[in-house]
Amino acid sequence: MERYVCGDCGHIYYSNPKVVVGSVVTHQDKVLLCRRAIEPRKGFWTLPAGFLEENETPEDGAKREAREEASCDIVLDALLAVYSIARLSQVQLFYRARLPEPRFAPGTESLEVKLFAWEEIPWTELAFPSVRRALDHYARTKDREVFTPGSNPEASQALPRFGGASGTAPG
């Protein structure tokens, strides 16, 4: 494991995996997406999501990201998915969330925020593969109170008992 060591004092800085928290937010069957104002993937559509901060629960982090990126207050409903990208040392926690009132506006990291009916979602202009994956898992499970959270395709193989239930490849 590579470690940053300060050349001055020898202090070791552990470089840890990063936790991303975000939400699939809906209001009357429409999905909230944000068009990114920053790189990477500037101009592409994403879910309100970002890095979990120190001393923050994942639930609070997901709500903070919705406030920062879409200026809205959301109500979390369930853990939707846990994805990971080993190459980037990222663990991503997505929640299913409701927007009680259709009040939102772009934050500084968004060019535009919009509610999309399912058939209007700009599938070819989504910012990241996990956005598509989270939306697909949302569609598969939205009418269920109890469901298996989404996971990586690789992880579904590691979790064979549930591979059939939650491991359908995004279309």
Add this chain to the structure above:
Amino acid sequence: MERYVCGDCGHIYYSNPKVVVGSVVTHQDKVLLCRRAIEPRKGFWTLPAGFLEENETPEDGAKREAREEASCDIVLDALLAVYSIARLSQVQLFYRARLPEPRFAPGTESLEVKLFAWEEIPWTELAFPSVRRALDHYARTKDREVFTPGSNPEASQALPRFGGASGTAPG
């Protein structure tokens, strides 16, 4: 947010929340526990668990921890729970896992590794509150293929729709 800055070169080292990965591992209805050989809580019983490393998926991390602490190969079955401790900037992912063969031995961080029948679990000698919480959620959900992963009591309030189903306080 506090940041480490190298006094020599000014490089900022982001201090991120840490991800703990672990498992409730069973073999024929018995639960595998490890008696800690290291502080904190040396001498107390815990689940095989530890910090996720860089470039590792949580699933691989949970399997590695079982190898390191209990010298055993486990098969993951489902995401059991996601807990967090904001004060410690920790996000904890616990999996439900099977031990196909009852072969295990203490690793360097364990004094002893043992399979416990449910009524033999040393409840008063468990190392951390989340061990008790994960075991309780395991007991509530062990016969279900599809279930809501456990979450913090606080988070259950943040997820009101599922508060009744998964928010029962540990007894």
